[in-house]
Amino acid sequence: MQIRPDTCIRYREIWYRFLLLCQIKQEKKFNYSLFDETRQLIYNYENKIFTKHIAWIDIMEHKKHTLLLGAHISIAGGLEQAIYRGESIDCTVIQIFTKNNRQWFAKPLTKESIHLFKKTWHNSTIQSVVAHACYLINLGSPNIETRKKSTKSLAQELSRCTQLGIPYLVLHPGSKGEMDEQQCLQQIAQQINVALESTPDNTTLLLETLAGQGSNLCYRFEQLAQIYQLSQHKNRLGICFDTCHVFTSGYDKTTERAYEAVWKKFDNILGLDLLKVIHVNDSKKPLGSRVDRHEHIGKGALGFETFRLLFNDNRFFDIPKILETPKENLADDLRNMQIIRKLITPENEKILE
Numbered sequence: 001m002q003i004r005p006d007t008c009i010r011y012r013e014i015w016y017r018f019l020l021l022c023q024i025k026q027e028k029k030f031n032y033s034l035f036d037e038t039r040q041l042i043y044n045y046e047n048k049i050f051t052k053h054i055a056w057i058d059i060m061e062h063k064k065h066t067l068l069l070g071a072h073i074s075i076a077g078g079l080e081q082a083i084y085r086g087e088s089i090d091c092t093v094i095q096i097f098t099k100n101n102r103q104w105f106a107k108p109l110t111k112e113s114i115h116l117f118k119k120t121w122h123n124s125t126i127q128s129v130v131a132h133a134c135y136l137i138n139l140g141s142p143n144i145e146t147r148k149k150s151t152k153s154l155a156q157e158l159s160r161c162t163q164l165g166i167p168y169l170v171l172h173p174g175s176k177g178e179m180d181e182q183q184c185l186q187q188i189a190q191q192i193n194v195a196l197e198s199t200p201d202n203t204t205l206l207l208e209t210l211a212g213q214g215s216n217l218c219y220r221f222e223q224l225a226q227i228y229q230l231s232q233h234k235n236r237l238g239i240c241f242d243t244c245h246v247f248t249s250g251y252d253k254t255t256e257r258a259y260e261a262v263w264k265k266f267d268n269i270l271g272l273d274l275l276k277v278i279h280v281n282d283s284k285k286p287l288g289s290r291v292d293r294h295e296h297i298g299k300g301a302l303g304f305e306t307f308r309l310l311f312n313d314n315r316f317f318d319i320p321k322i323l324e325t326p327k328e329n330l331a332d333d334l335r336n337m338q339i340i341r342k343l344i345t346p347e348n349e350k351i352l353e
């Protein structure tokens, strides 16, 4: 290709736009398909059909996002009821248990209940649904029976999510009890492999960052990274970041500097592309206390600043954010969501239509 001087200028412009595009798409690593696309653009410019593509890039640059904000919602009365409840308080995303949270196993889902849930979801303004696995599951248990039951229960939860079309299942990876930490992390990774092998690959399993209460593991990013590294199904794993847990486990993020440092650490140890869901909770307990007590937004030790930073961070615009703050009824979630919306700058409000 002959590059004329004006082409050089255009080339630079295209290149600049390409980099912007990467940023918008939150591409962490150099993306070769995008690179090819850019090269194609330059060739096409020579053929004068390039304006069409530039228009496309313009759209990408000014891409609107939706504020993906919601709460953990009860399924009392049927799974589809959670969709109605979420919609009634303007959630764009909800989190649910797909079965009774106090029981290890549930009766299989009927065709009717699957259909009803999917239809209700499809006809609603809810953009995404996240499931949370039952709290009884402990893949790190030293007790063989509990470990077996946990793995089987996890597999059932994954299958239910697939049946319901739910893309993410959040899991508390496990507690070590009297077990050695390394041994426990290895066991958790093994059991995750077993559960993933026996289930369809439509649902991504998200390991949650925990507070480190009692003998819970995964309160350090390194522990999560270790499980991930030992996984034979890395493409089916992701991370759910809980703002309260991460804070009480010892990572400060209440100032802009500390906030940036935590995400840098997260990116170095795990990688931002593994982040799929954020649990948005303030904390009743202080930094490093390793106690898991959620608080209303702005009323706890994290305060408004952490959430102002988080909700204006364009790296996370497309990540579902879910409240698990104390509640007596839906009005509590509604109030916390209103508080969060007020923290978004007018500039970002325009982007987060």
Ligand SMILES: [Zn+2]
Residues within 6 Å of the ligand: 132, 170, 172, 208
């Ligand atoms: Zn959780």
Ligand SMILES: [Zn+2]
Residues within 6 Å of the ligand: 242, 244, 245, 292, 293, 294
């Ligand atoms: Zn918690």
